[in-house]
Every structure is written in structure tokens, then in C-alpha cells.
Amino acid sequence: MTTNTSTITIHTDGACKGNPGPGSWAVIIEDEHQRLFLADRVPETTNQRMELTAAIKALETLKQHAGRPIRLVTDSQLLVKGMTEWLEGWKVRGWRGSTGKPVLNQALWQQLDVLSQGHTISWEWVRGHNGHQGNEEADVLANRALVEGPVCKRVFLDAGAA
Incomplete structure (x- = not known):
């Protein structure tokens, strides 16, 4: 990504065939200059683990971009509520729920x-399979990785395009 301070948008998704069963995660990271597509499969997992793994892979990719605001968009209410509502309580209670x-x-x-840590992250939930372009693309990518395996693709955007 670039060295400016514009917002980086991340779309994540997880997929699982059976629960537990073979699964995959997908990440689309974008700013005004490029889009990065990452995905991979896992032989035995759960859908929740794949949703969390997608967010982890995205943030690992952005380690060197601390300071840039991040908008993470997901169809996982668990991920959004966990990071925005429950996390601090879990830590206070020694990683126990209410x-x-x-x-x-x-x-x-x-x-x-x-x-x-070190990032300003807006965690946003969108309804899955409801026409949200980034979420739909992440879903397709996760399902592709479930069948085909790892995906890594970077697309540079035309600076003059609107």
C-alpha cells in the first residue's frame, strides 16, 4: 500500500464446508492506488475461526502501515462485536465470557x-449475501480458495479513474 494517511479498506470473509470441516479465509485490502487479494484454505476448521483468521491475515499484511486509518468490513457479527464490545471484558475476566x-x-x-494495537480501526458489519460489492467479492474469493487453494493478486488502479 502507499505511505499516505488515507483510509485503507479491508473486506474479509470466511467459508467452511461443514462446520467443522475444510475452510478458507479471504481478504481484499484496498486504497486509492491498489487492491490486494489474499486467500487460503485450511483442511479442518470452523466458520468462526476462518472469519477471525481473515481479519488476522489482513492486519498482519498491514503491520508496516500503523497510523493509517483502517476500515474493516465483514459479514461476521461475532468479529465486530468481539472487537468492539466484548474484548475488554474478556481481558478483565481472564479471557472468560460473561x-x-x-x-x-x-x-x-x-x-x-x-x-x-497501533491502528485506528473502524469495525463495520454488513449483511452477507446482500449485494455489498466488497463483501460479495470476498465471499467469492473465499469459496475459490476453498476449492483451488492459495490466492495472492495485486491490482494497481488507474490514478485518473473515478
Whole structure:
């Protein structure tokens, strides 16, 4: 990505055939100059783990861009609520939910917590399969990776295009 301070938009999605079963994650990272498409599959996982993994992979990719605002768009209410409503309480309670049970996928949440430090992130939920272009593209990419395996593609945008 570039070295300016414009917002980076991330679209994430996770897919799983069976739950648990083979799964995949997908990330589309974009700014005004380029779009980066990343996806991969995992032999045995859950849909929730893939949603969290997608966000982790996106933030790992953006480690060197601390300071740039990030807009992360996902169809996972779990991811958005976890990062915006529940995370601080989990940490205070020793990674236990409000009922006292251990938080599921704790290691992934902890990774997300660490990776989100140093970034200003807007976590946004959109309804899945509802015509939101970035979400639809991430969904197609995740399903492609589930069948075909890893995807890594960078597209440079025409600076004169609107």
C-alpha cells in the first residue's frame, strides 16, 4: 500500500464446508492506488475461526502501515462485536465470557488484539449475501480458495479513474 494517511479498506470473509470441516479465509485490502487479494484454505476448521483468521491475515499484511486509518468490513457479527464490545471484558475476566466460560478461539482473539494495537480501526458489519460489492467479492474469493487453494493478486488502479 502507499505511505499516505488515507483510509485503507479491508473486506474479509470466511467459508467452511461443514462446520467443522475444510475452510478458507479471504481478504481484499484496498486504497486509492491498489487492491490486494489474499486467500487460503485450511483442511479442518470452523466458520468462526476462518472469519477471525481473515481479519488476522489482513492486519498482519498491514503491520508496516500503523497510523493509517483502517476500515474493516465483514459479514461476521461475532468479529465486530468481539472487537468492539466484548474484548475488554474478556481481558478483565481472564479471557472468560460473561457467563464465566472460557472464550472460544481465545488464541485468535488474542492475536487480533495484539495486531490491532497501533491502528485506528473502524469495525463495520454488513449483511452477507446482500449485494455489498466488497463483501460479495470476498465471499467469492473465499469459496475459490476453498476449492483451488492459495490466492495472492495485486491490482494497481488507474490514478485518473473515478
